[in-house]
Amino acid sequence: MDKKARIFMVDDDTDLVDIVRSVLEAAGYEFASASSATEALDIIDNITPDLIILDVMMEDLVAGFRVVNQLRNFELFPQNKKYENVSILMMTSIQQQTRMKFSGDAGSRLLPIDAFMEKPVKPRLLLEKIAELLHR
Amino acid sequence: MRRPAPDDPSIDGVTTPEYRLINHFFHDFKGGLSTVIMCLDALRDGIEGAVTPGQDKWLEKAERNCQHLVSLIDDFRDLTRMEDSSHQLESEPLDPGAMFERLSTRVADDASRRRIRTAFDFVDDLPGPRAGSPLVGRILERLYGVLVDCTRTGGLVQTTVRIEGTGPVPELVLVIESEGVESDAELLDTVFDKFRQTGAGLQLGRGYTMLFCRAAARYIGGDLQLAPWPGRGTRADLRLPLATTGT
CATH class of the missing domain: 1.10.287 (Helix Hairpins)
Structure with missing residues (x-):
């Protein structure tokens, strides 16, 4: 039997995390979560995720960007090179509140994530996106 | 890397x-x-x-x-x-024919819940896919939402669509007529005022939707005007450029 993929969700909205947990576990994924960027970076080595679902605004306005920076800037954080192939799916409602065009910037030098989805996200579309990211 | x-x-x-x-x-x-x-x-x-x-x-x-x-x-x-002019004008592929096909179906579905009839009359030669502002679709969606809402039960919302101009930025010109709320032209213009209740019964003035539609239309170089549809209701004249300006 295939190993279950492990999804690590970083979001401070505990109700949303509960929903996504239910949806993903029902679809056969393992699930873990953290409610802040600081907590995520503290525990990620214990989680060893296959994919990260990441919010942006948590304990501060750019908390999610800080996680991306630490997980993708291998010069500053060489210990995180092991996460190079772990997909980051940014899921946030703040795209339009900022000057950034997340969907256009995803995958760029400015925003080195693998995909972006703006909340609200339909559970079915989230499952499709996760499957796509895990199998590419 | x-x-x-x-x-x-x-x-x-x-x-x-x-x-x-x-x-x-x-x-x-x-x-x-x-x-x-x-x-x-x-x-x-x-x-x-x-x-x-x-x-x-x-x-x-x-x-x-x-x-x-x-x-x-x-x-x-x-x-x-x-x-404050800080909204970024973006551009996306826009296919007017497909857009109106989807829009007319959705508007008809929404309207049928209240037994409102819809009619769309398109020119045959809508331009093919081109660049446009994402605001175009939002303006149309919001405007129809209000116009259907303020149409009397059993009434009609009819639309004629034509294209004006042959340059790089032709205009989509829509005349949308809604049976129901009829007000004089001066009062209709107050619908676009912020923080102003426009009087009992003038549902067009609810909230910020019409204000948004006009502001967004003007932001991309178009316009929205309301006028009475004598003896019937209200007429909206909407002009939207089909290619993003200012980018």
Whole structure:
């Protein structure tokens, strides 16, 4: 039997995390979560995720960007090179509140994530996106 | 290797006090609603077991109303940005023919819930796919929402669409007539005033939707005017450029 993929969700909205947990576990994924960027970076080595679902605004306005920076800037954080192939799916409602065009910037030098989805996200579309990211 | 650029001005921009304030305001409203919508979606998808048609009907109503609130938040946010000219004009592929096919179907579905009739009359030669502002679709969606809402039960919403201009930025010209609310021209113009109740019965003046539609149309180089449809109701004249200007 295939190993279950492990999804690590970083979001401070505990109700949303509960929903996504239910949806993903029902679809056969393992699930873990953290409610802040600081907590995520503290525990990620214990989680060893296959994919990260990441919010942006948590304990501060750019908390999610800080996680991306630490997980993708291998010069500053060489210990995180092991996460190079772990997909980051940014899921946030703040795209339009900022000057950034997340969907256009995803995958760029400015925003080195693998995909972006703006909340609200339909559970079915989230499952499709996760499957796509895990199998590419 | 992919690396972030922490010195990029677009990241600095989100840390200014104004952006902090506006980010938190919209984030808190939209975040909560997004969670509700995902709950409703998950229930409708059967996360807790099969949903009966009756249950699904109520869940759909709740979801549709939450989506409407999300749309209002987006409009209000973008309106604030248009007012200080900081809303970024983007461009996306736009296929007028396909857009109107989808729009007319959706408007007809929405209208039929209230036994309102719709009629669309298109020119045969709508231009093919081209660049356009994402605001075009939003303006049309919002405008029809209000016009259908203020049409009397059993009434008619009729649209004629034509293209004017042959240059690089032809205009989409729509005349949309709605049977129901008829007001004089002066009063109709107050519909676009902020923070003004336009009088009992003039449902066109509810909220910020018409204000958003005109502001957005003008922001991309078009316009929206309202006029009486004598003896019948209200007429909206909408002009929208079919290629993004100013980019």
